[in-house]
Amino acid sequence: MKWNKEKIKSVLPHRDPFLFIDEVSEIEGSQKVVAVKNVKNSESYFTGHFPGNPVMPGVLIIEAMAQSAIVLYTLAKPDIAETRPSYYLGKVKSEFLSPVYPGDRLVIETRSVKIISDAGIVDSVAKVGDTVVAKANLVFGIRKQ
Amino acid sequence: MSTNYEEEVRNLVSEIIEIPAEKLTYEEDFIDDLNVDSLKAIEIVAAFEKKYRIVIPEEDIPKIRSLGKIIEYTKTMQKD
Numbered sequence: 001m002k003w004n005k006e007k008i009k010s011v012l013p014h015r016d017p018f019l020f021i022d023e024v025s026e027i028e029g030s031q032k033v034v035a036v037k038n039v040k041n042s043e044s045y046f047t048g049h050f051p052g053n054p055v056m057p058g059v060l061i062i063e064a065m066a067q068s069a070i071v072l073y074t075l076a077k078p079d080i081a082e083t084r085p086s087y088y089l090g091k092v093k094s095e096f097l098s099p100v101y102p103g104d105r106l107v108i109e110t111r112s113v114k115i116i117s118d119a120g121i122v123d124s125v126a127k128v129g130d131t132v133v134a135k136a137n138l139v140f141g142i143r144k145q
Numbered sequence: 146m147s148t149n150y151e152e153e154v155r156n157l158v159s160e161i162i163e164i165p166a167e168k169l170t171y172e173e174d175f176i177d178d179l180n181v182d183s184l185k186a187i188e189i190v191a192a193f194e195k196k197y198r199i200v201i202p203e204e205d206i207p208k209i210r211s212l213g214k215i216i217e218y219t220k221t222m223q224k225d
Contacts, residue, residue: 090184091184091188113191113195114187114190114191114194116187116190116203116206117203118183119183119184119186119187120187121187121188121191139184139187139188140184141182141183141184
């Protein structure tokens with residue numbers, strides 16, 4: 001493990017129950033990060049999505065990807081990240097290929113397409129084991145405080 | 146480079162900023178005249194980088210704020 005949850009919380013403004021990455025397992029400079037979300041039985045959203053048939057909502061997989069993109073941004077632009085800017089998601093193109101269930105270890109590989117001071121584009125792939133469960137291209141913005 | 150190249154660039158920009166290609170002039174400023182925000186701007190930059198296999202450094206982005214300037218800039222980049 002490269003980053004534990006405490007380190008992640010030092011760069012992400014999100015907190016439980018809306019923090020969707022538990023660890024960062026790999027870092028390749030400011031080009032790629034691999035983040036992990038251990039999907040627990042106790043996740044609050046499983047109560048309603050769906051009763052008796054728990055499936056992780058696709059939008060939350062996108063949220064986990066977006067949070068990993070912030071980690072990548074902090075590696076690319078540490079000076080700006082240190083000022084605790086606001087991060088906002090602008091555009092997402094996504095495909096959902098397979099359901100994610102309680103107990104799954106969701107592994108998110110996020111690569112930089114282009115990151116500049118006030119915006120970024122990443123490609124992200126989420127896997128459970130060897131199965132690709134979702135792919136997305138995310139465009140996000142950064143607004144300095 | 147031919148006019149075809151200019152048309153290609155025009156179409157690429159048009160698709161991202163969602164303004165019909167025939168309505169784009171060479172002079173209009175993307176940000177002041179066409180309401181291009183930072184997210185659309187990075188999409189334009191990334192699309193050029195991918196299509197023409199170039200790298201546009203962040204410090205050059207403010208120099209390419211119109212169709213005319215981006216055509217001129219990317220022509221120079223490709224000659225290098």
